[in-house]
Amino acid sequence: MKQTVLGGKKVNNIWGMVLQEQNQDAVATELGILGMDGSIDRSRQSETYNYLLAKKLMKEAQQKEAETLDKELDEYMHDDKRTLPAEEENGQGFLKRKRSVKDRLGERQEMKYKGRYEITEEDSEERVADEIAYRLCEPKKDLIARVVKIIGKRKSIELLMETAEVEQNGGLFIVNGTRRRTPGGVYLNLLKNTPSIKEEQIKEIFYLENQKEYENKKAAKKRRIQILGKKMKKAIKGLNLQEYDDASRETFASDTNEALASLDDLQDGHHETKMEPDDIIEIDNAHDLEIF
Known part of the structure; x- marks a missing residue:
């Protein structure tokens, strides 16, 4: 005899399992654009649930940031006042690559x-x-x-x-x-x-330039997070979660809200950290700010 819960709802519903797996595949596909792992464990056990926490998202983003951030800083460098296209400002487009020298x-x-x-x-x-x-x-x-x-x-x-x-x-x-x-x-x-x-003299000369670059990188990172958050919200709104059972929808909503809240905290952070003189980057070109 199959086990039932209150209301006569069957626990082992094979068609419900199929629908859940299809929705999980859709979630994985949509979240692929956010740099997250494109696979979700199909087990319905809570121990194997793939939580959509911001820690994982930010960890993966930080791993790629060292390779990509420099290409996205150009609009912040050299007092460049060029306005951004509307599609970039509203998060619909991708950041432009750094222009040639x-x-x-x-x-x-x-x-x-x-x-x-x-x-x-x-x-x-x-x-x-x-x-x-x-x-x-x-x-x-x-x-x-x-x-x-x-x-x-x-x-x-x-x-x-x-x-x-x-x-x-x-x-x-x-x-x-x-x-x-x-x-x-x-x-x-x-x-x-x-x-x-003396080295102290060199650090003093370049301190303001490096401080400005440091602040520019922070601004660029904040903008990346804002665009990421907009894409994340758009992807989630496009999902059809009606076929989930109540427990799955509640867990998904809770984890998603936690991830979005973490992104909002990063966007709203106002902790300004100044660089110590020993941490500044040496610059060998005043115009291009080439970094050794």
């Missing part, structure tokens, strides 16, 4: 060897920094100004002369050898590799 920076600027006027130690820091930035075709004048202020006018002018020599001899390639550094990149590379310049 030529598209982002344009044609490589050649160093202006002669300059507008001669500079010496007797000139003001502002005048020295302005002329160095001009000769290097370097748009980040505030960065060059920090260099002059921290290492001094004499050393800054010496580095300018060394940069001119390197440029006249063919320039300097970036780490992977795919292209030549900008004149500003050569200047900062020489700065970083000059023994007489």
